[in-house]
Structures are given as structure tokens and as C-alpha cells.
Amino acid sequence: MRASEEQLRMLMTAGLAGDAGAHRNLLSLIAPVLRGFFTRRLGELRDDAEDLVQETLIAVHTRRATYDPRRPFTAWMYAIARYKLIDHFRRHRRHANIEDLSAMLVREGFEDEAGARLDIGRLLRGLPAKQARAIADTRIDGLSIAEASGLRSMSESDVKVSVHRGIKALAARVRGK
């Protein structure tokens, strides 16, 4: 069973007051949540999930002073997890596939702030048409590179480069740059 926001916030607040037991409980409860979060988003890199879980636990511990008890705990925790995930993708110079990116952009269920949801179509519209088409063809419609290059009368390497550049641009936008 998943810990509720209220329960986690109470443990966090107690931990901030110096209650080591509450703090340990908190870390134990969020570890599996984080494992799920990273495993779902890492795709073929899911072997790195455990490293990211631990990095995030350390960050939750060492940067706990930045949690404001008047705000939701889970939003704070997922913000750290998301930052660690994006930093991980960037450090390893690999790219999230488009499903992972869209999943990262969709807020977690309890962060239901209006207008926070971005859909992949809107994101793609911000890219040059060629890149958006190449991504839509290969990553959403599931065409192979060869099929997409036939469909659009582009060379295969052109399709590959377009997908690569487009996803790079999207990733940059996810990081808010």
C-alpha cells in the first residue's frame, strides 16, 4: 500500500523537528515510490533506477531544509526526483524516448493543478515541422526509420537526425531552458 500525502508530510515534519525514527520511516516509505517512479521513466536504462533512488534519498535527506511544511510533501519530493532524472539523462548523454518524456511532463495525479498538463501534440507543435513529423512518425505512429524515410521522401539519416535533434530540443524544454 502506498503512503498517503498526509502521512508522509507528518513524518517529514517530525523529522525536521529532529525525530530520527520518523525520518527513517519516511525514507523507507518513499524508497519504493521512487523506485517505481524511476523504473517507469528510465525505459531501457532501468538498471540505473537504484542509483537514482539512492541519490534522491540522499538529496531528500541533505536538502530537507528546503521543504516548506505548508506545502505538499509529494510535490517537493517528485520535484527532486524529476530533477535527478533529467540530470541523469543529461549526464549520460542519452535521451528519453518520447513516451518517457511525455510521462515526465504529465504531473503526478495528486498535483492536479489546472493547466499543468502538457500534451505531446502541443509540445511537438513547438518544434520545426520536419522534426515534429519525424518524431510523430517513428515514435508515436511506430514506423521504422526506413518506412518514415519512404513516406516523407527523406533520407534515412535525415530522419534519424531530425528525431535526435527534436528529442534533444524537447528534453531541453523539459529542463525549462
Added chain:
Amino acid sequence: MHADLLIDRLAQDVPPVRPGGPSRLMLAALAGGALATTVAMGLIAGFRPDLAAAMGSPMLWIKLGYALALCVIATAAALRLARPEARTPAPWLIAAALPPVLLLAGIAAGEMMRSPVSHWPAMWLGGSWRECPWRILFFSLPVMAALMLAMRRLAPTRLALAGAAAGLASGAAATFVYSLHCAEPSALFVLSWYSLGIAAATGLGALLGPRLLRW
């Protein structure tokens, strides 16, 4: 290492945390940096000799007010951006910094309307337009360094924007101090060259943010 082992280790070190710590840290950094800038300014450029007399004229207060308003706005933004869940978008920072700029632009426009057109170039360029932005950028460095060091211990996730907010705060703080040196008498000058220096500090902060603030 297994996660449980890690949790055991982490849970051995759980000192109580006073609420409001991040804000205090940032404000202490701002104050410390501003003090260093004041000392540096006193040693390098010196305060204007007619400072006491200048306190009776509105221009000094316009400069100080402009710098202070921008510094307060930027510091508030930097405090928000030092928390991981900050959603402050870049346009918000620009929009927040706009009112003091517009107000100063209004004052400059009034000043220009009261002066003959032939005076405008002198009002605009003053005697120090070449040095002024560079000096503000230079004197912003101690504050920027202090704010970046403080932010590194917090948890910003939008690093360029957090750096820009720190840069804007440091540029504005440097401007506040520099106002005690610079005797340029026109609002048009302040609007142009002070703002250019502050913008340069903001840009430098935005560039340094992603490099210095990673965690």
C-alpha cells in the same frame, strides 16, 4: 550499497531544522555580499564627496529606490527558485522586474519633456556611460558569489532561471551601493546604463547557474 543500509546511515544524523532556514541563508548571503561590495566600492571608487548634499536632492533617492525595488523583487524570486518545486516561469521574473523599470522610465520621460532636445544626448550619456555598466557588473560579483554559494546548499531545479534571479539581485545590490559613488544627475542615464549593468549581471547569473548550481 543497498537502499535500506543507506537509509539506516542517513537516519543516524537527523538534527532538528529550524523553519525558514533557506530564507535566512539567502538573506545572510545577500547582506554579506552587499557588505563586501560596499567595502570594495569604498576602497576602489570611493563615495561621492557631496553625498550629504546629494541626500537633499531627489535623484539619489530615485537611484536608491530603483535599486532597492529590483533587489527585493529578485531576492523574492531567488528564494522561490531555491526550492525544488518552484514553478516560477521565466516571463514571471521579467514581469516582476518591470514595474520599477517602467516607473523610472516615466520619471525619465518627464525629465526629458522639461528639457530642450539639445540637452538629451548629454542627459543620456552623462560623463560615465562607458564605465558605469562595467562597474555595476564588477561590484555585483561579491553578492553574486555569496548568493550562488548559498543556493548551492539549497535545491534549485531551474538552474538558469535561479542563476538569473541571483544575478539580478546582485546587480541591483551593486547598483544600490554604486549610487553612493555616481553623481550622474539624470534619470535617463540611470534608466539606460545602470539598467544595462544590472541586465549584464542577470545574464551572467543565468550563464553561471547551470554550471555552479548543479547538485
